[in-house]
Amino acid sequence: MDTILILDFGGQTTQLIGRRIRDLGVYSEIAPGDASLDDVLHEGVKGIILSGSPHSSWNDESPKPDPAVLTCGLPVLGICYGFHQLTLAAGGEVKALPHREYGRSAVRHQGSNRLFDGIPESFLSWMSHGDSVSSLGLDFEQIAYSENGVPAAAAHLHKPFWGVQYHPEASHCEYGDKLLENFACEISKARKEWSLEQYIEEEAKSLRQKADGKDVLLLISGGVDSTVAAALLLRSLPHEKIWLMYVDTGMMRKGESEEVAKSLKALGAKNLLLIDARDRFLIPLAGIEDPEKKRQIIGDAFIRVQREEIAKHLPQGYMLAQGTLYTDLIESGQGVGNQAHVIKSHHNVGTPLVQAKRAAGELIEPLEKLYKDEVRRLGKILAVSPDIVHRHPFPGPGLGIRILSDVTKEKLDILREADAIYISELKKRGLYHQIWQAFAVLLPVRSVGVTGDAREYGNVLGLRAVVSRDGMTADVFDFPTKDLLEISAKITNNVKHIGRVVYDVSSKPPATIEWE
Ligand code: XMP
DSSP states (O other): OOEEEEEEOSOTTHHHHHHHHHHTTOEEEEEETTOOHHHHOOTTEEEEEEOOOSSOTTSTTSOOOOGGGGTSOOOEEEETHHHHHHHHHTTOEEEEEEEEEEEEEEEEEOSOOGGGTTSOSEEEEEEEEEEEEEEOOTTEEEEEEETTSSEEEEEESSSSEEEESSOTTSTTSTTHHHHHHIIIIIISOOOOOOOHHHHHHHHHHHHHHHHTTOOEEEEEOSSHHHHHHHHHHHHHSOGGGEEEEEEEOSOSOTTHHHHHHHHHHHTTOSEEEEEEOHHHHHHHHTTOOOHHHHHHHHHHHHHHHHHHHHHHHOOTTOEEEOOOOHHHHHHTTSSSOTTSOOOOOOHHHHOHHHHHHHHTTOEEOTTTTOOHHHHHHHHHHTTOOHHHHTOOOOOTTGGGGSBSSOOOHHHHHHHHHHHHHHHHHHHHTTOGGGOSEEEEEEEEEEEEEEETTEEEEEEEEEEEEEEOSSSSSBEEOOOOHHHHHHHHHHHHHHSTTEEEEEEOOOOBTTSOSSOO
16 A cells, blocks of 8 residues: 655654544554664655654764665655754754744745645744754755744755655644645655555455454453454454453443443454453452552453453464554554654553463454544444444553542442443533543542531542543643532432542643542
8 A cells, every 4th residue: 555654753743744644545654763764665655754853863872764765766754853864964954943943933935846836835834843954955955934044844956855844744734734745645646545444444354364263352441442443353253253351340430341241242242251350359459559559459350360261261372352553552662663762651562461472473453553533433434332432541440540549349339420420411511522531539538518417427529521632641621610510519419428529620741640
């Protein structure tokens, strides 16, 4: 398939470049910025984009593209740091600015270069840089100017190389999509071949090949990724070969286990392993208050329960499937090179079972090329219920890390009830889809209240609602006060033991989204 290859130097917006290109209908791939071109080039690649970076080009230690990028004959677009790399490779100069430039900046182009076809001669770009080109490389000419005097774009006179100082991938950048389209489709001649319908067909073939008649196990969390992965497996492989395992840890939300079972059955699942392991989680958790210990106990219990159930139901040499996304691989450092900044390690990539299966060549990851919103769209095409497709993220340890003290069945029941009221009210009021993640936490604080004539001590419940793009940073949801007060009253009126409700007004950073 025609592809635009993005070489990633660790820039914060590299993922966005990939997204924008795919939104044009052109397939994009991200590879380590300093990868050997031999390792990442294939015949589908029609053009190469060099990304931005937190590094400075003038530092010798900073990652550099393989020199073959400039001799392979493909069109190259350097964005910010990528532009600086092109400049240095052609004998130009890059310098640190006295102040970092961040935000909108007016740009004017000459009107004659095809990179700017269809773009008005003056527009507002989006800048985010601390370095800039102070002297262009040999045979480069400046083709766009910015109001602050730094070269906004340059083109090589004879070779298919372009550099832009601003970030066309940023949503605030005017005509950024057009510039990327000019590069991908007009200059690189990549065809628009990327569609989810086609992905389903190709993935079905590839899954049949990889599974090769073996049994396939998928662990289901109830979230969108594992459910869509299940739908894709069920669409591609014989149903009797697919085993879907869902573990009820006792820390799930109200009605969750039943809903998960219902949605998987609706997708045609035959071998549904619904494991009631509530005691196996709750007993070892008794009396444990430390959040990391809780996580450890829950993680260990998962591993034990899974191992036992697998031994009961699956033959040796079965394939393990999981709903890892493209971003999970990139963020965990698997998709990017030595020099890239590893943002976080992701649980999908690292459990012992997954590692063993990966090493044995028995791991399949049917969503590994997709971004989250593509997975949601895929879910819709594959008839996954809209409730699951648009569900807020839910952590693996579940309500266990939303009870800020030792976990007991009584506390879980209280939290389940309160959380269910909160979430159903958000849905009724049309607020749920404006929020990235919302949940309740049970605080280890008792406070006094009055009921009738009596003074009573009740628990305090915290409500959290955040907006975010990816969970890495988050802002507090600007909750309409009327809704907040009504929801709070509904919770205290209906959940015995909750005497007081508070709303968490902390953003991330400095707070995290979860309380533990
Ligand atoms: P934090 O609290 O780190 O959360 O700001 C970011 C996102 O990660 C989820 N989260 C977890 N997910 N296991 C998980 O599977 C965990 O231990 C865990 N801790 C946090 C959190 O719900 C949010 O979506």
